[in-house]
Amino acid sequence: MTFRIFATTDIGPEALQRLRDKGWGLEVYEHVEPPPRALILEKVRSGIDALITTLRDKIDEEVFAAGKAAGLVDVKVAALSPDWSALKLVHRLTNR
Numbered sequence: 001m002t003f004r005i006f007a008t009t010d011i012g013p014e015a016l017q018r019l020r021d022k023g024w025g026l027e028v029y030e031h032v033e034p035p036p037r038a039l040i041l042e043k044v045r046s047g048i049d050a051l052i053t054t055l056r057d058k059i060d061e062e063v064f065a066a067g068k069a070a071g072l073v074d075v076k077v078a079a080l081s082p083d084w085s086a087l088k089l090v091h092r093l094t095n096r
Helices: 013-021 037-045 061-068 082-094
Strands: 004-007 025-028 050-054 073-077
Touching: 004 037, 013 025, 037 050, 037 061
Parallel strands: 004 025, 004 050, 050 073
Antiparallel strands: none
16 A cells, blocks of 8 residues: 655655655645645545645644544644755655
């Protein structure tokens, strides 16, 4: 079974490539604006393993409740230095 990740924004080519190199399924929301809350809920309910978000995304109790049963991992990527934060996140995920 493939580890599946949904990223609500592009976290940088190096970080994305490191995740792909692990063979994990990665889907990135490609629009500039944040994804609709309904889409985030849909992805979480679909059984993704990790949700990569930024501070702009509204992740609330309903989203956490939807992902709790599946052991969803949620990590906020810092808005001030997304490339550094994304690489730190990817390091944590890929060195499990």
